[in-house]
Amino acid sequence: MKTRYIKNKTNLKIFSVLLFPMISILMISCDSFVEVDLPESQLTKTAVFKDYNTADAAMADVYAKIRDKGILTGIQFGISNYLGNYTDELTFYGPPSNSTTEFYNNTILPSNSTVALYWNNSYNQIYAVNAILEGVHTSSFSIKEKAQLEGEALFVRGLIHFYLLQLFGDIPYIKTTDYKTNSTVARMPALLVYDNVIEDLKTSAGLLLPAYSNTERVRPNALAAKALLARVYLYKGDWENALKMATEVIQNNSLYLFENNPDKVFLKNSSETIWQFMPTVAGKNTDEGAMFFFASGPPQVVALNQSLINSFAFNDLRKTHWTTSVSNATGTWYYASKYKESKVTAASKEYSIILRLSEQYLIRSEARAEQKNFDAAKEDLNKIRNRAGLSDITANTKEDLLEAIINERRKELFTEYGHRFFDLKRTGKLDAVLSAKRGWNSTDRLLPIPESEFIVNPNLGSQNPGY
Numbered sequence: 001m002k003t004r005y006i007k008n009k010t011n012l013k014i015f016s017v018l019l020f021p022m023i024s025i026l027m028i029s030c031d032s033f034v035e036v037d038l039p040e041s042q043l044t045k046t047a048v049f050k051d052y053n054t055a056d057a058a059m060a061d062v063y064a065k066i067r068d069k070g071i072l073t074g075i076q077f078g079i080s081n082y083l084g085n086y087t088d089e090l091t092f093y094g095p096p097s098n099s100t101t102e103f104y105n106n107t108i109l110p111s112n113s114t115v116a117l118y119w120n121n122s123y124n125q126i127y128a129v130n131a132i133l134e135g136v137h138t139s140s141f142s143i144k145e146k147a148q149l150e151g152e153a154l155f156v157r158g159l160i161h162f163y164l165l166q167l168f169g170d171i172p173y174i175k176t177t178d179y180k181t182n183s184t185v186a187r188m189p190a191l192l193v194y195d196n197v198i199e200d201l202k203t204s205a206g207l208l209l210p211a212y213s214n215t216e217r218v219r220p221n222a223l224a225a226k227a228l229l230a231r232v233y234l235y236k237g238d239w240e241n242a243l244k245m246a247t248e249v250i251q252n253n254s255l256y257l258f259e260n261n262p263d264k265v266f267l268k269n270s271s272e273t274i275w276q277f278m279p280t281v282a283g284k285n286t287d288e289g290a291m292f293f294f295a296s297g298p299p300q301v302v303a304l305n306q307s308l309i310n311s312f313a314f315n316d317l318r319k320t321h322w323t324t325s326v327s328n329a330t331g332t333w334y335y336a337s338k339y340k341e342s343k344v345t346a347a348s349k350e351y352s353i354i355l356r357l358s359e360q361y362l363i364r365s366e367a368r369a370e371q372k373n374f375d376a377a378k379e380d381l382n383k384i385r386n387r388a389g390l391s392d393i394t395a396n397t398k399e400d401l402l403e404a405i406i407n408e409r410r411k412e413l414f415t416e417y418g419h420r421f422f423d424l425k426r427t428g429k430l431d432a433v434l435s436a437k438r439g440w441n442s443t444d445r446l447l448p449i450p451e452s453e454f455i456v457n458p459n460l461g462s463q464n465p466g467y
Helices: 052-069 079-086 113-137 143-168 179-183 190-207 222-236 239-250 287-292 306-311 317-322 357-370 374-387 398-412 419-426 430-434 451-456
Strands: 090-092 273-277 302-304 323-328 331-336 352-356
Touching: 052 113, 052 143, 052 273, 079 090, 079 287, 079 302, 079 419, 113 143, 143 190, 143 222, 190 222, 222 239, 222 273, 222 352, 222 357, 239 357, 273 357, 287 331, 302 306, 302 331, 306 398, 317 323, 352 357, 357 374, 357 398, 374 398, 398 419, 419 430
Parallel strands: none
Antiparallel strands: 090 302, 273 352, 323 331
């Protein structure tokens, strides 16, 4: 069992969202993510779903909440930072009082406030999309309008449950806003969670159109649902469907084109972008660009792990284009510079990209390798390698090719929403890679369920092993 002292614990007051059904979309705030002006007063549920534009703004507000307070936020407590420190992507230089410390040292307890935020904020966002689904169902919107909102809500519900599954293992899958039902919900086995995620995303893909509802790709389309499905199928080990979904995305070259210039991949108008978050205000750029940047050494918070830097070949363009070195008399450090802008500009140049085309090639490569279609698998992998200035892969066995794919994913997807942690876990490499890391235990493959949840709902069962 892990033990450590948590300061100011009494100042933390975490409410269980499963027993706190305050619908966030009924208290919508305006920001640039919401494309429709909303009344200043609180909205009733009836008012939200009386007008399509208001309901659409409520859905847009959910994305704003995910961007600002969700697992995928680009600020410090998002998984890009915390899981990067949890594994071998980032090295922590901040003070012990910084909340990243527990993740870097693998000293997380069930009382950890960040873990509680991941759980509570995620289920609040799920509650919001369930409220949208229920409201749209009883609305007088047109068939097209209902399909758009239902498709987006189901996409978000599948997305958030998918990430909760990767972090916590068995979890409740919440499909209602009913207080009595949610207050006694049980954790669902992982395979059933996968089935529910897949069901939501398949339905979403069938409801949404291939065309985007806006020009900036900040609202998911049918292909965004299929891109996420490709990842879900890969994680589940369903190679056939992972290949099928990734191919459907890749072949849609009217929307997506592989970007051969590394410096253009993370621009807001990149031809590779499948889905992204718009910044809070015009002129702001990504939270990730600000989070990872430092101007002088040693870093005040985090830097890229030296083992990651050493994994790049000397001629790998990703090292020269996506990382930046900072030196002084005592050493050299690197930060992630996929996003170049760390400050406000006249117009926003970069949005936080959640789904991009390169991942689909890597998914399809892995699925093809698992099916022993080695030539096709290498063709996809070489597309990623060649952009990085590297020669074609020479692996000839399934084992060598799969190892090459995982290594390529490490260098292609670093600091992007926990890919490294999830890849090591799903491929059974987590303990081998992290066994020498301070505080690492095999049971750290899952985060603890927040201790407060067991108090309010005994039906959640037992705590994850090791906590």
